Ligand code: AMP
């Protein structure tokens with residue numbers, strides 16, 4: 608058991624107040640320890656991307672399958688040239704438009720710099736510059752490229768609060784920098800820039816529509832939607848984000864969803880419902896949680912993982928979730944919900 612250190616940063620105050628704490632966290636990273644930190648998407652679990660000893664600790668702490676590569680986080684574009692190649696103009700356009708931000712670019716990796724564990728044996732590497740003052744300052748202070756997946760135990764919902772990180776990883780990691788609640792709430796969009804036309808490997812905080820506005824056509828990996836095609840991004844094949852109770856995605860009218868709730872209750876099961884502000888008074892179930900406003904999908908993204916974790920504090924036997932439009936950030940929301948539900952869907956009883 609490690610004694611997990613915790614530092615709190617109040618973002619309303621001048622960041623320089625916290626430079627000493629951030630330096631302590633950076634020192635741990637330089638000593639090949641793992642430290643969790645806030646980003647604008649979810650909390651990340653960081654380690655020195657150049658050292659296998661450090662990177663292995665991420666996989667161990669998370670219980671993450673070793674064939675699932677890690678995203679490397681940087682604070683300045685310059686850092687990228689040491690370990691990745693930029694071979695096409697669209698990469699520069701995307702970096703200029705969205706960095707710092709919730710966009711991970713998969714680029715050809717220069718051999719011999721990063722630990723092989725970071726790329727899980729691939730010849731490419733995912734790189735991102737997070738848009739969060741604490742993350743940027745920590746990476747700068749460490750002076751290293753920082754490999755960082757989400758700071759949860761593998762399979763659980765990603766952490767959007769430092770308490771989520773602590774509940775999964777306390778005693779397993781060297782430290783947690785608490786910067787309050789993360790903003791976007793779903794992970795970055797992963798885009799492969801290996802071919803001429805960029806391909807979305809994982810939908811996320813930056814929408815397809817926003818990407819297409821700056822680089823024209825962007826494709827979506829068919830493995831994300833077609834059951835018989837393997838996803839290009841190794842992480843997308845795993846069940847993820849799952850609450851403890853089995854979850855089902857409901858497709859149909861509210862009345863039909865209520866029929867399902869009653870049917871399960873008649874079998875003696877406790878039913879949880881994942882809904883929105885607009886409908887939270889409408890459903891009658893054992894537990895009803897709202898994850899935001901349907902008409903403002905960003906609010907749903909921001910609250911989604913927190914609410915999925917909240918179900919674990921109840922005694923529901925199953926959860927029925929509403930479905931959302933796949934427009935904009937809705938495609939990331941639906942991707943995460945489908946993974947949390949392990950592909951279990953319910954439709955009309957008729
Ligand atoms: P996480 O670190 O938990 O946010 O997950 C990172 C996601 O990015 C996973 O789905 C990985 O499989 C994916 N990823 C990271 N690096 C690469 C890469 N070089 N090629 C394809 N997918 C990647």
Ligand code: MG
Nearest residue numbers: 756757758765
């Ligand atoms: Mg993750």
